[in-house]
Amino acid sequence: MDLTDLRVFRTVVEAGGVTRASQRLHRVQSNVTTRIKKLEEDLGVALFEREGKRMRLTSAGTTLVSFADEMLTLAERARDAVQEKTPHGLLRLGAMESTAAVRLPGPLTALHGRYPDLNVELRTGASRPLIQQVLSGELDAALVAGAVSDPRLETLPTFHERLVIVANASHPPIARAADVKTRAILAFRAGCHYRQRIEDWFQRDGVPIERIVEVASYHAILGCAAAGMGVALTPQSVLDAYTERAQLSVHELDPEMRDVLTLLVWRKDVSRVKIMALADLLGPSTVAAEVRLEPVAEESRAS
Known part of the structure; x- marks a missing residue:
């Protein structure tokens, strides 16, 4: 054969x-x-x-x-x-928006310094579509959230994220979904693991979601939350980098809902040399470069 x-x-x-x-x-x-x-x-x-x-x-x-x-x-x-072990050529990498903004600047800078002949093409998106792009060969690897059970994929735990609920600064304490005053959620498009998790949180408490406002970045999500347009589920690491945090209230979740693991995934049948070069620089002990999320513009808050 x-x-x-x-x-x-x-x-x-x-x-x-x-x-x-x-x-x-x-x-x-x-x-x-x-x-x-x-x-x-x-x-x-x-x-x-x-x-x-x-x-x-x-x-x-x-x-x-x-x-x-x-x-x-x-x-x-x-x-x-x-074959020669020195990584070179193009690494097509997918990542969630939050991971790309907060977790990857440091490792990608180190990767370029270590392997100057290796170029990274970064594409952001939701976990489910990114996994499909890895399976179809459009991406070499991706950083996604939640469990991955496809037998065609290899996985490597990289980052532990702690999720929190954010709302505008004047919102009363939120311990469960019934405490949310504006039953609107701010989230990425369907296929995002964090969006699914907040939808499950509302459903678990039997609280209907009145509407879902889909936005394209965490800058916009946090800005819209500050404006009182709804609540959002976001990694603590993203919130820590947001310069207008005083405009937000932060609400803790129970352990079952708050903890999520980011995985590096790739196909078992592809070359691992370039992927392992990146994997060596990722992990819970990775110190990401300092990144500050600037406040969203007024027109974005009103969108």
Whole structure:
């Protein structure tokens, strides 16, 4: 079996068809189809049942998936073992907005100083979309929140975050969701782990959320909270860097809701050299560079 054929096979399975697989692999559809047929001929079995443009895995195809993952992972590890160990080229990294703003400046500066031939392309987003981008190969690795159980991914704990509820400075104490005066939450788009956690907090107390105001940055979230537009769930590390903290009230959560671990995730079957270069500089003891979040402009607070 050819490793390239196995990669094409696995991509077709993950993408759900030849058309999307060809886009991910940057190959013409006929080449992808030829590779699948060649693999089937080599194995002497049909891997897909074809119904028009639809393709479904046969029992043999289902069996091959796990073996393909293991073989491709082993091949990448063998490549890492024999190739030069100095990281270079491009590392496509995803991170949550809070992690990128507060946790990464120090490690990325150190990474550049240690490996000047390694360039980092940083993309921010919510945890769920970032994980999907790692799985599809759009990102080499990502820093995400919450548990990750996909067997195709490796994970490494990096940062421990303590979450707090923030509201405007005059808001009375908040011990549970029922204490929130304005039943609006300020959050990123769906797919954000912190947004899901505050939604679960309201639901656990049986308190309906009147509306969700979606914003694009923590600058805007904290500014809108200060203006009394709603409440938000934010890492303490982000709040500590905010220069207008006096305009906010901070409310503690119970341990079940407040503690969250940030994980570095990457595919098991990709080269680890560049990822491990970054991983060596991450962790609970990492001291991030001093970052101050400036107050949001008035027009952002009103948005």
